[in-house]
Every structure is written in structure tokens, then in C-alpha cells.
Amino acid sequence: MQKGSWIVKRGFAEMLKNGVIMDVTTPEQARIAEDAGAVAVMALERVPADIRREGGVARMASIEKIVSIMEAVSIPVMAKVRIGHIAEARVLEALGVDFIDESEVLTPADEECHIDKNVFTVPFVCGARDLGEALRKIQEGAAMIRTKGEAGTGNVVEAVRHMRRMVREINYVCTLPSEELPRVAKEMGVSVALLEEVRKEKRLPVVNFAAGGIATPQDAALMRMLGADGIFVGSGIFKSENPAVFAQKIVQACAFFDDPKVLLEACKGIEGAMKGCSTEELQLSLQERGW
């Protein structure tokens, strides 16, 4: 009996496909997410919009907070650690969270090394803005990728940029003559074998969810149309006027992105969406963190 094998880590991520993963900060919010049809929740001390506003050092959520959320729901619970913070990751693994997000949304703990995720039993999800960054994280052991977007802004433009770039670069790699692979692999800092895997499947070797700035059901559907396997939604839901309704609508839009009629129904009755901010107003860009 083998635990923590690649097939189990990657397979678990596959089972979340077409679903929505919601940021929550309380057991009540976690229950709202579960009842709305979320496939998992991300247990956080503060949602990205508040981290952005309040500043300070953003760390992994307190143990008590994560435990109270794990006890509140039966769906999987994820939690974030700072980039490179091996100790936070070991603590979360011992606690038994189902997935760890080594996240640029928190304040980075290490400016040179990401966590070696291959040595953990618990699977990891990591942010990426392009194919090279995604493949480097997979090489480090990430079982799931999320496009970074720009968390806590309610502005989808960066998530779109990252997803477009990812797809464009996958297409590019698929068109290359094989003798060019070593050069591209060197440029990206990844193995040729990993690039060959991308060419064979014409996609990333693990699932790719969209994140960062998704604030409406239309945003969710847009990211699916651009090729995301599912979405993460952060501040958008609990910064809206009616989180329970909003959460259901996002779940509906994510699963029926390809059916305009159902999508229309999912987009009705959305008032008071998160206000959001344009990237020109941004004081702090989170997506630059990690590499």
C-alpha cells in the first residue's frame, strides 16, 4: 500500500475538474461554499482583498481556524503556505489538509527556493503565469497549477493574460521540430521529457485552474472558455451582497460555460458584485512573487 504517490496526487486534482474552489475564512463561509456546490475550500486567515488592503506579513492561517473549517465541511480543505516555507507546509501536512497552495498571495518566506514538493505526501497547487513557470512548478512536484491572475482585485484581466499565454505557449511547443526541444527546455529551465509530455497530450501534464480576480459568473465562464479546467474564486464571493446566491451562480456558470442559455440564468440576479480595481491603480503586484 503506497501513499502520496504521483498517481494519487495528480488523480485527486483530476477529480476536482469542472469545479469551483472557494476561499473561506470561517466555518460558516465554508458551509455556504459546500452547500453552493464548491468542490473544495481554501482555508484562509484573510481573503486576498483584505490582505491587499491591510498589508502586513500574510502567513498561513492559524491551526484553530483551519481545524474549525475542516470540521465544518466534508469537501476537501486546502490551505496556503508562504513560498519556500517548508515548516508551514510540514505543519499543514501533519494537520491533514487535503491540498497545500504554495502561494504568492502570502508574503514570501524564501526568495531563492520554492518548497521541494516531491518529498511530501500531501499534494501541492502552485501559481504560474506562463508555460515555463507552470512546468518548473510541476518539476518541483506540484500536482495542480493555477494561473495567478492578480488576487484580491476583482479584475480578471491578469487571469486572462496568463491563461492566453499558457495556451499560446503550449501550441507553440506542439509545433516545434523535435531538434528545437532542448533549446526551449533550456530557456524555460525544464526537462526535455516534460516538454515531450506536453507535446503528447497537447496540454499541461496536470490540471490547470484559473485564479486571481474572478468576480462574476461571466468571469468564471470566460476562464473555462479560454481552457481552464476549473476555477478558484477568492474575495469575489464574500465581498458581494449575497454570498450564498453568488456562490451557486459561480458554480453553475463554471459547469455550463459552454451553454449560453444556462449561463444566462446563472448571470441573472447578480447585484452588488465586488467593486474591484483596475491594474493601473495597483500598489502591490502579487503575481511577481514566485518564479
Next chain:
Amino acid sequence: MKIGILGFQGGIKEHERMLKQLGVETRRIRYIQDLDKIDAMILPGGESTTMGIFLHNSGLLKPLKEAVEKGMPVLATCAGLILLAQEVEGLSFASLKVLPVRVRRNAYGRQKESFTTQINLSFDKARPFPGVFIRAPKIEKTLEDKVEVLSFLEEQPVMIRYGKIIGCTFHPELTSDTRVHKYFLQVISAKN
């Protein structure tokens, strides 16, 4: 032959890939009309709570239940099995309740307890099958004698057959071994 795959959430593509490899056509099932002229169904793995909500909201619950009760063959893996079970311990959500078993969700523990192990299939003892158990449920009890156990792990059933319903607590679609899906195709073709 055309096999429907419940198409809301979870490991849909993996079953599609396996059936394509076996030369079988598939259709994703999200609306009531999708059930027209399909010969069998697959309920994939994923989040049972999420799929239960979609089943309920789509109006598919009742027609699907009726079709299974009338004898439509079903292969259910992991969360799919939970959706079929008559009794589910813990949370209750919309489900078909057509399979006389009692299951417990996440019975081995959380994701860090997920595992792979070799299991034996009663219909093909020649070599073991790679069992992939992800936050897997346990079949705690079979509620009718007619439930046949096709595979055990540590004396507990992990694959069962009840008429034309096949249930697995593991994920055959995540492997490259096609024997479970082939067995399902035999069940579909068998005369009663």
C-alpha cells in the same frame, strides 16, 4: 453502443478516454434529453456533494433513478458509488438510492491517506489490478444477498455487482488497465 457519462464535474475525460480506447462511443449527460438512446451510464469520481447538487437542480435525479431501476447498466466509481448507495453515513444529499449498500464517505481518512495498492478481481484472477483509492469511501455493509463482491481489500468489498450495476470504491479510469471497463461492457451485452 453508446454510454452516457454524468457530465457535471469530476473524472469525466478519464472515462471517455478509456471507452474510446475500447471503441465505444460516449455522451456527456447534463440534461434530461441526454438520456435518450443511451445503453448504459457511468457515474464518475469527483465530489459527491457537488454532483448531488447538480443532479437535483438539473431534474436528472428522477429519470436517471427510473432508468436504472428499469435495468439500465451503470458503472459507478468512487463518488459515483456514493450517489447510487441506498444508505450514506453522515451528510445527506440528493442521490439515486438504487444500490442496496451502506457506504461511509472518506472512510480511510483525508487525502494524505489516499493510496495505491494491488487488488484481485474475482472475474480475472490471472494478475492483480492497480487499485487507486482517493479519499475513498468504504462499503460498510451490503444490504441484500444479491450483492456480489467482485473484489476485497482487507476483507472489505471494494468492487461489487448488483444485477447490472457495478460499483468500485477505487478509480480504474486513472490507470491504463482496461479490465474493469471491459467487464462492464460484458455486463451491458449480457442477456439479463
